Amino acid sequence: MQVKVKPVAQIVEEQVRSWQFSRTEPKQTKSIPVLTISREPGSGGRIVGEKLARRLGFDLFHQEVLHEMARSAKVSARLLETLDEKGLTVLEDWIASLVDTRHLWPDQYLKHLMKVVGTIGRHGRSILIGRGANFILPAERRLSVRVIAPLEVRAGKVAEAFGLSKDEARRRVVKTDSQRKAFVRKYFYADIADPLNYDLTVNTGNMSLEGAVDVICATLDVCRMRCEIDDGAKGKVAAMA
Secondary structure, eight states, X not given: OOOOOOOHHHHHHHHHHHHHHHTTSOOOOOOOOEEEEEEOTTSSHHHHHHHHHHHHTOEEEOHHHHHHHHHOHHHHHHHHTTSOHHHXXXXXXXXXHHHHHTTOOOOHHHXXXXXXXXXXXXXXXXXXXXXXXXXXXXXXXXXXXXEEOOHHHHHHHHHHHHTOOHHHHHHHHHHHHHHHHHHHHHHHSOOTTOXXXXXXXXXXXXXXXXXXXXXXXXXXXXHHHHXXXXXXXXXXXXXXO
């Protein structure tokens, strides 16, 4: 049975309505509002992201959706409409800082991608899979996760999932690996495999996908507690000033 995929335009409009509705809800205590997931092909990172979204009640943005959003100036403009003046100013500052610190020369695609990811980051309570989202959002706004596994483990999972031989699956994994590395190198001048680019690296060759979700949720809880402590300390300093 083939799963029916929603058109990107429909996904965007549903998300816009959700964000507009949430504006009327009480604001929560500041915390890490976004999870970014970078994953090696065949590591199960996509499934981990889906499980996290269900457990946390977060919106989920797959790589393919982010890519299609970034291809359209109309879509990025529609998303920007959901931000107030302060949000737009902060987003512009984020992008300017990113371009400056990484010495980027963004083309139209990257400009739209930064606006799309930045808008999602401003609204929070989201999980972004792929597209170098961890290189766009400020460290204090996200928990960046890298999901990995040994090559043979990944090739075995891809072979089983797509009915391929082990050799075909290995070639497919290596090719996708190469494409993702090239994307991050081209747009962010970074090494996608460098562990220093992530807050947490999870090896699904050594644990189940559910175990990976547990570890990420536990790390997120620690980050939330740290943010609450930092917010409390800032509040005391402001009160004493």
